[in-house]
Amino acid sequence: MKQVLTIDNKVSNEKTKDKSASFLKGTLILTVAGIVVKVIGSLNWIFVSRVLGGEGIGLYQMAFPIYFLAFNISTAGVPIAISIITAERVAVKDIWGAKRVFHISMSLMFFTGLLCSLLTYFGAQWLIDWQFIRDPRAYYAVVALAPAIFFVTILASSRGYLQGWQRMTPTGVSQIVEQIFRVITMILFAQMLLPYGLQFAAAGASLGAVAGAVAGLLVLVYFHWKLNKDIDKQYGPVLAPPSSEPQESFWHIMKRIFKLSLPVSAASIMLPIVSNLDLMIVPQRLEAAGYSVNQATALFGYLTGMAVPLVNLATILTAALAVSIVPAISESRVLKDFDSCFRRTAAAIRIANFICFPAFIIVFILATPIATLIYNAPGAGPAVCISAVSIVLLGLHQITTAVLQGLGHPTIPMVNMIIAAVVKVILNWTLTAQPSLGIMGAAWATAADIGIAAFINLYFLYKYINYKIEIKQIMKNIIAALVMGLAIYFAYNIIKMELNNNAIATLGSIIIGAVIYIVVLLLEKGILESDMAAIPVIGRIAIRILRRLGIFKEISQE
Incomplete structure (x- = not known):
């Protein structure tokens, strides 16, 4: 038995x-x-x-x-x-x-x-x-x-x-x-x-x-x-419907399509609406902070044209993860396999944190060198630096939104985005006009917007599938990212001083930091073998290497 x-x-x-x-x-x-x-x-x-x-x-x-x-x-x-x-x-x-x-x-x-x-x-x-x-x-x-x-x-x-x-x-x-x-x-x-x-x-x-x-x-x-x-x-x-399954009528399917799609559409429309509100508010409040019209325009360009694209670039993987998880969660939900919903959600958020925390540290510490390297605009550094916070929050928001959509609750993320947008407008109006903050105030408002929507999403994930943030796992990501940050800071300054080349110093320090991040995370057992096993091809090879190094234990086949 x-x-x-x-x-x-x-x-x-x-x-x-x-x-x-x-x-x-x-x-x-x-x-x-x-x-x-x-x-x-x-x-x-x-x-x-x-x-x-x-x-x-x-x-x-x-x-x-x-x-x-x-x-x-x-x-x-x-x-x-x-x-x-x-x-x-x-x-x-x-x-x-x-x-x-x-x-x-x-x-x-x-x-x-x-x-x-x-x-x-x-x-x-x-x-x-x-x-x-x-x-x-x-x-x-x-x-x-x-x-x-x-x-x-x-x-x-x-x-x-x-x-x-x-x-x-x-x-x-x-x-x-x-x-x-x-x-x-x-x-x-x-x-x-x-x-x-x-x-x-x-x-x-x-x-x-x-x-x-x-x-x-x-x-x-x-x-x-x-x-x-x-x-x-x-x-x-497949020529006919299974006799055991009651078939939905044409109008019922149409009704479901509209019921699921309209909240998603409304949420996507919120993005250009919020962008237009930024266009109306941010330059005006920068002028109130004491900047000239030309300076306000340049600062607004630093935020929307340079910092925001960098945040989006850093979350390419989590955006792809969000697309993949919607049908996976839908499948588990219709089979009433809520354990699978929980596991998949937890795995997706762990992977998002694994990518987003180091990306945040890299952009935060190397904000000005990266802005100089990519855009030849060192003045964008402050906006890029604060916007880096949005990387972790955006990754979390993308995954939680996708999971709620897969669970059949697309209206919840839409409502959460509206609530967060209202908060963003208030913060944009107040923070951006502060001379000590300026465009960094607008960057903080954007981070707050994404963060509020993400954390309200998390509340509903707890309500529907009992998911709670894995604090212990996140602390491991944070510790590894902080160690990586120190390595990047010193590596950049040493290379820059020796070679006087921003591009080599930036790219070199990122590579050094990434290696140190993974090593620290492995030493503190912050990478789960189960997550790595699910990664096609690369995962199996990495597991074999890590077992030989004694980081993962060999599992008996008996």
Whole structure:
């Protein structure tokens, strides 16, 4: 009897490991894809800027917010809703139901994408006549971007369905292909149309969004075909719904899509709303603190154009982790496996802390050297330094929001974001006007905004799955990060003094600090073998090495 129980436990553990490995494999794929896409995008702007110049880029940037708004309206959080509902159907082996969700949602997205695309196309002149777009030359760029809204809407929905099957490779590959074709088309058409005028060159650059979306969509067509082949192999041809499962009506599925997607959409709309509030408040309060208009504009640029992108760059992995965890949590919830919900949440937050704490220390200590190295703007140092605090809080917010969405409570993060935004507005108004703080006051307000939303999310995670922050584990991260911080501080100053080269000193001290962080964390047993085992390929190799070093104990196979 004891032996049977042991075998059952081993089987259960293997299943848990397989699920965790699948979940983290998806995260790894999306992280790599995110990095590749950002690198390609950064190189793209270098080449496009050389072709169009500041004025041409300005025309493109006048059109892009219209496209971005129309795309957000047309998708309205539907991809996440599709991912959640598909994962629920797959969890109970209702394959016919999962396919039905896909067909219904795609019909909806076809209609909304086409509508928003047509409205953008035919409304372009109206936007100029009513002075929403100040320069009439941007008309051609808006018109060129209009078809992209339709294709990107279909693309996003297709990704949501495949993510519901916990297949993240299609998203990663399609993102890279989309970006490559977008970049090639932008540069090619901008260069070809430049002789006809700057407005046509900007429109040519805008066509990159269309080409990229079509290319990404063609990639997903292949992955849909591959998924259907795998379904036929595993389940056989799925021609009818299972008689044992009551099927949801068309209108019930539509109602669920809207119920899940609208809060997500409202939360995503909060970001541009908060950005516009920052635009209205921060420069004005900087002037109240005694800065001139030009100084206030420069400081605002340091925060929004330099510090915030660095925070987003540092949380690429946690953003990917958030996308991967939504269908995984949905699957566990529909199976009423709340232990799995708890384990996956705990693992995701541990991984987020493992990445975000050292990233925070690096950016905090090397704020001015990093701002000098990347932007050639040492004046951005104070804004970057305080914004570093947001890295840990943003990682936590991304994961907790995704878990609550997976648990079927997307409204909670939206309400929390509204509460936090109100606090941010108050802090922006009061702190930014303090001469001793200035732009650092606005950075503190941003950190408070993210932190409040994250900690309220944590309260609801405790309420629904009894999750509490692992204080002991976090303390290990903090200790390792502090030791790393000391190493970085001294390493930077020594290298800078010896070589008088900021780039080598910055990169060298980061490498030294990262090695020390991992060593300290291993010595204090701050990395769990179970988490490492779930990381594809790299995890197994690392475990073997660490067992030989005696850091992890060899487990008996008997």
